[in-house]
Amino acid sequence: MEIFSHIALTFGLVLTAALMAGTLADLLHLPKVTGYLLIGVVLGPSGLDLLQDAHVHELEPLTKLAIGLVLFGLGCHFPISHMRRIGKRILRLSIGELLITFLCVSLGMLAVGSFFGNDWKSALIFGALALATAPATTVLVLKESESEGPLTEAAEGLVILNNLGSIIVFELVFLVITLVGGEFPGSLLIGLKAFLTSVPASLALGVATGLVVSLGCSLLSNTRWLVLLVAANTFLLGLAEVLETNYMLGYLAMGLTVANSSDDARAINSNIDRLTGFLCVIFFVIHGAELDLNAFLQAGVLGVAYILFRVLGKYVGVFTAATFSHEPPAIRSWLGTTLLAQAGAAIALASVTAQRDPRLGEIIQPLILGTVVVFEIAGPLLIRLSILRAGEVPLARAVHHTSSTPLDEIMKLVTRILVAFGKDPRHRREPTELKVSDLVRKNVSGVDQSASFRDVISLIEHSHDNTYAVTNDENALVGIIRYDELSRVMFDQSVADLVRADDLCSPALWKLYLGDSAEIAVKYFRISNHDCIPVLSGEDQPRYVGVLRRRDLMQYFRGRLDSEGESPNTSSS
Numbered sequence: 373m374e375i376f377s378h379i380a381l382t383f384g385l386v387l388t389a390a391l392m393a394g395t396l397a398d399l400l401h402l403p404k405v406t407g408y409l410l411i412g413v414v415l416g417p418s419g420l421d422l423l424q425d426a427h428v429h430e431l432e433p434l435t436k437l438a439i440g441l442v443l444f445g446l447g448c449h450f451p452i453s454h455m456r457r458i459g460k461r462i463l464r465l466s467i468g469e470l471l472i473t474f475l476c477v478s479l480g481m482l483a484v485g486s487f488f489g490n491d492w493k494s495a496l497i498f499g500a501l502a503l504a505t506a507p508a509t510t511v512l513v514l515k516e517s518e519s520e521g522p523l524t525e526a527a528e529g530l531v532i533l534n535n536l537g538s539i540i541v542f543e544l545v546f547l548v549i550t551l552v553g554g555e556f557p558g559s560l561l562i563g564l565k566a567f568l569t570s571v572p573a574s575l576a577l578g579v580a581t582g583l584v585v586s587l588g589c590s591l592l593s594n595t596r597w598l599v600l601l602v603a604a605n606t607f608l609l610g611l612a613e614v615l616e617t618n619y620m621l622g623y624l625a626m627g628l629t630v631a632n633s634s635d636d637a638r639a640i641n642s643n644i645d646r647l648t649g650f651l652c653v654i655f656f657v658i659h660g661a662e663l664d665l666n667a668f669l670q671a672g673v674l675g676v677a678y679i680l681f682r683v684l685g686k687y688v689g690v691f692t693a694a695t696f697s698h699e700p701p702a703i704r705s706w707l708g709t710t711l712l713a714q715a716g717a718a719i720a721l722a723s724v725t726a727q728r729d730p731r732l733g734e735i736i737q738p739l740i741l742g743t744v745v746v747f748e749i750a751g752p753l754l755i756r757l758s759i760l761r762a763g764e765v766p767l768a769r770a771v772h773h774t775s776s777t778p779l780d781e782i783m784k785l786v787t788r789i790l791v792a793f794g795k796d797p798r799h800r801r802e803p804t805e806l807k808v809s810d811l812v813r814k815n816v817s818g819v820d821q822s823a824s825f826r827d828v829i830s831l832i833e834h835s836h837d838n839t840y841a842v843t844n845d846e847n848a849l850v851g852i853i854r855y856d857e858l859s860r861v862m863f864d865q866s867v868a869d870l871v872r873a874d875d876l877c878s879p880a881l882w883k884l885y886l887g888d889s890a891e892i893a894v895k896y897f898r899i900s901n902h903d904c905i906p907v908l909s910g911e912d913q914p915r916y917v918g919v920l921r922r923r924d925l926m927q928y929f930r931g932r933l934d935s936e937g938e939s940p941n942t943s944s945s
Contacts, residue, residue, distance in 0.1 A: 413661070416661030439508050439620060443623040465697065473503055506714050513756055574625070578621065578623060590636070682747075686708045713747055719744060820873060837904050839919075851874070880906055904919040
């Protein structure tokens, strides 16, 4: 009975605190993840100590399930067709970033650690742990910001490869330590068994569960999918604990399997998203409570060195790989800072280190627990800054959140009651102040006019738009392709091989310039059925910049006007 009351009270406190933190984060224009983490720190042992370690431990299955579901959803975004399109560039970026980060942290910690009596073993383990990026933090900030573009795409891909790489390199490092000998307790056979158990077995378990989910969803009505998904995901977590495999790799493999074995991958992911968001709120508050500020202070010089070398490794690694791969400036400048968040994977691997070698654990575990405080609090802010500076989040959406405060909702309630009695206090506003430059989606690539029909389909198959800009080598707008006009070619394969993008496009009747007012955009959307309109730099040098989406425009005004107790003029859409 006492255990139940502890769980119930902790659960209720976490949810109430999360609600308050999310509202406060909106008011301060911060990522919600940051708000959840900070309120967790306040409630945890480092603050008011209302969330004690024993109570937090009781909710550990929910927090692990939250991380797992995030990785499952991430895997669902990468079908083989998508991987073929971006696979090579993501792989090049990942290899460069992982290699340079590992070398930078390992060599740096070896040099600094030698003054404190640490040897090469701890330096190599630090290098392996530095590779991991917190998937839940990164994905949720990207999703909350509704970012899109090559930077967002690359960040999602590298999160997968970073965690996979970190686990594999970690096990290989222990194999090297075992092979060389030294003070490591065990044999090479033990090390090989640990490696084979942790990686291939985890992947196999995830693939098997993914196939079951794909088959089950094809046989069952979609009204029963959520039950199946919850059962499969909790079952996978339980099996991973019993078999002592890596549950994170299992969930990632499960998502990738569903993405490539089911025609309903998007719908499956949409079903699980409803549960993921709820559990992630709990995860971040609890994770914030676990952040030990005293551990950060105790990390000292070694902790500061680890932070600096990891930041340097991530940035230089991405910059170098992106430069050699001829990636756009946004990737070179900002991808590294989107990968700095670090939490669950690094903490878990540090714990494994302590289990395998207590002496190494005494060096590794306190430092990782301390530095995670910095990376988890600063990480969401840096991710938000990176995607904003890269132009993958419209400025207006970043400045003005569409969520509202409790007071706003009370005012809306009063307004609705007055309207019901024929007393409408609202007045309409015209969007005269906002510019197209504030809402444009930059880095939404146009279709090259020489692209084949198959390339066009490959490019747009993961998009939700119905209109696509066609550009030439000088990035000038040639015309637009309408998705509904592609049907005449899609079913005639003999013609498809002969058709290029410029054969499919039609003149762009509607186009906007960065200096245009949003009022003009509203007018164009009112008289057209486009869900997005191409945006050009200016009338003198009309170079393609990106697109303005109908939903971005309306969401901004809905958020701004609703926050003032007004209703947006939806008829203008």
